[in-house]
Amino acid sequence: MTAHETPPVTDWATDFDHTHPDWAARAHEIWDDLRERCPVAHSDRFGGTWLPTRHADIADIARDTEHFSSVGVVVSDFRPDIPPPVGFAPPITSDPPFHAEARRLLLPAFGPKPIAALEPSAREFCRELLDELVRDGAATVDGAVGYAQHIPVRLIAHMLGVPPDDGDKFRVFIHNILETPGRDDDVPVDQTLDHYLDAMIADHRANPRDDLIGFLVDAEADGAPLSDEHVRGTVALLLIAGIDTTWSAIGASLWHLAQHPEDRRRLVEEPELLPFAVEELLRAYAPVTMARLVATDTELGGRRLEAGDWVLLPFPAGNRDPEEFDDADEVRLDRAQNRHAAFGLGIHRCLGSNLARMELTVAIDEWMRRIPDFELADPAAVRWSAGQIRGPRALPLRIITS
């Protein structure tokens, strides 16, 4: 076993590990089993971690900022050393009252209007990617690597004002932070996300521009300029929060459609279904599990949680809870009542949801126009990411031509 491998899991109720490849491969099965057996599972790994799987428990924790702090949102062997209420990456790692101001600053840039204005270029970019994918008449293409992963990178790089060609670098930073948390000691300093962002921010200070980094370096919160740490943390957050999440949602949607010819046909024949389909695919394949640190000792489901324990918030498990959704394990593209938790619950609810929905809608729409019929080329070759963001990272698809 290398330093980066995790020991086998003996029982998911008492020894779970969300960074284990088995979790990546069959998370839904594990959550369904735990919801039946013990709604709140525990593991000694990462210094003590809890895992609720019922929607009601997940919602209660997400809304209880007194007992559960966001200063740590990615479970690792270490506890964050930046104290509340600001945290490493405001606003996601901030607690009240600081959180509200850090979030308010960002809201205008992610509102419906500025995001709608980006749609034509997002469509254009998806078409270019599809041109490239099918250029040589390839029969098999990778929907995750050749398509889904590029879309969020292009959009957030444009909004922030960083080179879109740095996409490969972003993915390495994000992999180190999200898939192997706390295990990146061997990464040279000049290849870290902090180093990269310091250079980008310095460049924006020297050459002012009308983009999100330019906005943040000039912004004020509570009457004072943002600290360098605040600017760097927020830019890091936007890169991390926007890329693997949306990549995962687009990839998982293609994975579903590849296996459901009737759903593909419906999307082609009933285009008005698309907005409902997007919500249902987000519900069924929600990619994001967040974490909290227990701030003061408390109880959950009859278990005693101690200050400093981690709690995972698997919003995707809540979305499959039969107490909350009829036929929770069924994907029904026309589901009308769909108050899913893919974008979280409570004060930290996703600030990029307009952008994410636009990207997902455009990505699926353009794919279906160009490649209406496709299937998994090799189900065994599909690889899902481990850790808190779950989505296909290898997705070979065979294009069906009649």
Ligand code: HEM
């Ligand atoms: C399908 C794609 C996405 C999903 C499923 C998703 C999901 C989530 C979830 C579950 C949270 C809540 C975190 C918590 O409770 O701790 C969150 C927060 C956040 N997301 Fe997203 N997200 C997506 C895309 C994006 C994009 C594209 C951006 C912007 C670039 C973004 C920016 C943020 C930010 C800034 C927060 C923190 C908000 C706060 O703390 O007030 N997300 N997201």
